């Protein structure tokens with residue numbers, strides 16, 4: 201994609217009175233030298249994998265090989281003590297489900313990464329379910345999510361090892377928020393606002409996986425980041441703008457990532473990984 205700034209995507213969408221997804225689709229067609237139908241079909245396959253991973257994650261009795269995670273999506277799904285509405289519940293349940301499948305080495309769509317793979321499908325598919333939105337529109341929104349993520353990868357990073365978890369779950373939340381705004385017929389500017397609002401509020405999130413496994417805190421963090429995205433969507437759709445524009449938020453994320461100690465960037469040398477319990481788990485799993 202030749203766009204390097206979200207601002208340019210928004211300007212182009214406004215100028216041509218089109219959606220951001222339409223720009224991304226055109227870019228994909230050009231870059232891959234293929235047809236529109238082929239590009240759409242590829243994204244449709246991704247959507248199907250997302251749906252299957254949610255189904256898989258909600259099956260009885262699945263636990264990761266380490267035993268650290270699994271079954272919590274189902275626990276929440278079956279809970280009668282849930283405060284809040286069904287949309288919110290679904291978002292969290294679906295994010296946990298996909299993330300548990302990833303922890304079990306199942307098939308997921310890595311967007312922006314495997315560790316943060318639950319957020320985008322949870323938000324988009326929960327909204328689609330609630331508002332009866334057809335797959336074609338969800339597919340378009342996925343292009344928007346992908347385009348936003350690609351710009352982050354060009355301007356900064358999507359790797360926890362480079363930027364901390366703000367670059368994984370933070371960006372996943374921002375991609376989901378921006379794409380969801382488009383799915384709900386928000387304006388291109390609101391897409392940028394939702395993206396910026398979501399990412400701004402996860403700046404500084406460290407990557408400190410217990411025992412070096414993408415399980416604790418990753419699985420539950422996907423649930424949190426997905427519900428966080430929903431808040432950004434609601435703020436943007438209600439007309440709240442981000443004071444700091446999305447591209448500057450990405451730059452701030454990279455600066456924060458560069459300032460972050462390497463011990464908090466996927467090395468499991470600090471944070472939750474080195475708590476008393478984190479160390480105990482790592483010791484128990486050392487031959488794992």
Ligand code: SF4
Nearest residue numbers: 315360365368407418
């Ligand atoms: S804590 Fe680290 S490994 Fe886990 S999801 Fe975040 S960036 Fe990925």
